Amino acid sequence: MPVKSSNNTTANRFARAGYNTIVKRNSVFLTTIFVSAFAMEMAFDSISDRIWDNINKGRQWKDIAHKYE
Amino acid sequence: MFRLSAQTTRQAVQRIAVQARYQSTQASAPLKAKNTAMVAAGVATAGAIAYLTMETVDANMLADGLHAPVLPWDHKKPLATFDHAAVRRGYQVYKEVCAACHSLDRIAWRNLVGVSHTENEVKAMAEENEYTDGPNDVGDMFQRPGKLSDYMPRPYANEEQARAGNAGALPPDLSLMIKARHGGADYVYSLLTGYQDPPAGIEIREGLNFNPYFPGGAIGMARVLYDGLVEYEDGTPATTSQMAKDVTVFLSWAAEPEMDDRKKMGMKAVTMLAILTGLSVYLKRHKWASMKTRKILYNPPTPKKH
CATH class of the missing domain: 1.10.760.10 (Cytochrome c-like domain)
Known part of the structure; x- marks a missing residue:
């Protein structure tokens, strides 16, 4: 419920746009939740995999496998 | 609370008794609960005495x-x-x-x-x-x-x-x-x-x-x-x-063939929990902000003059 006093601030305009596009229809809301969960998971995994491989550069099998194939 | 602790104690005593039974070389029939507790107490006492009389400093490296x-x-x-x-x-x-x-x-x-x-x-x-x-x-x-x-x-x-x-x-x-x-x-x-x-x-x-x-x-x-x-x-x-x-x-x-995966999962889990901790701290402060910034005054009722 938009508050009258802060009707025209930028933040309020963004909040209203977000509410109208995402939250208003339940089907859209649920889809957004599921899609963003998958997206976040994939992003988190690939970022942490990259960090892990960077920490362990040259130690893992995939770093030395090319020598033996 | 008392019941909970009594239950835990009983479980611990039974565990000791089970260990004692397995350590014994003779095959023994399952003991009754009363005997179990007594055996356990005996084992615990003997163990405590052995522990107390043990030499505490031992440098026999050979x-x-x-x-x-x-x-x-x-x-x-x-x-x-x-x-x-x-x-x-x-x-x-x-x-x-x-x-x-x-x-x-x-x-x-x-x-x-x-x-x-x-x-x-x-x-x-x-x-x-x-x-x-x-x-x-x-x-x-x-x-x-x-x-x-x-x-x-x-x-x-x-x-x-x-x-x-x-x-x-x-x-x-x-x-x-x-x-x-x-x-x-x-x-x-x-x-x-x-x-x-x-x-x-x-x-x-x-x-x-x-x-x-x-x-x-x-x-x-x-x-x-x-x-x-x-x-x-x-x-x-x-x-x-x-x-x-x-x-x-x-x-x-x-x-430990699983060590590499285990450590990687550990890193991910700790990162995720740190993020969630941060979020929950923020949420708590957000929700409590109105309470924390509220000024509460208590005006005691003034006694009526007779």
Whole structure:
């Protein structure tokens, strides 16, 4: 419920746009939740995999496998 | 609260009693609950007396084995995987040296794939060994070359054969050796590199060898690692300490093949929990902001004048 006093601030305009596009229809809301969960998971995994491989550069099998194939 | 603690105590007492029953050499019928508690109390008392009268300072390094120094293994760092090149070299040392006497029962050929060797290499290594399989359709067992799913071949068929081949001493299985010994990797490394002449005054029986890291000092296994014993394919100089280090890393992997994945999952879990902690702290402060910034005044009712 938009508050009258802060009707025209930028933040309020963004909040209203977000509410109208995402939250208003339940089907859209649920889809957004599921899609963003998958997206976040994939992003988190690939970022942490990259960090892990960077920490362990040259130690893992995939770093030395090319020598033996 | 009292009931909860009484229950916990009862469970602990029963656990001790169960242990006592298993430690006993006689087969005993299941005890009644009342007797169980009394036996447990007896065991606990005896244990407490034994603990209190025990010598608290004990520097008998010969009997207990010299404590292995703590070595800076890099695979023990919280975010480090095994050095898989070292695992590969260590497998070579195991195969060429240790496997003559020691089994590695819990490692199958397939476990090496993608860890220290390619699939084709492991298939070729497995096929060099004969395995008994069967029965076939007429009921006979037959010999076939090894497959990826086979476990590492054992040097001896059974314990008796192993003892007979080693002057009565049983070479232990190495699958979980790093977890099975006090000191773990440090102990194995120190033992492999710690062979020396017995100090003055210590007699070592024929067929045994002196090693200060081995409890008792007299070990059936002789020193096996000498400089240049194996030839590493990656050109690493095969010094005694290098081979001991590599085979210890290999055995550390054999004891904990899941370590790399476990640490990676740990890193992800800690990161995720840190993010969620931050979010929940923010949410709490957000929700409580109106309460925390509210000024609460209490005006006591003024007594009415009579």
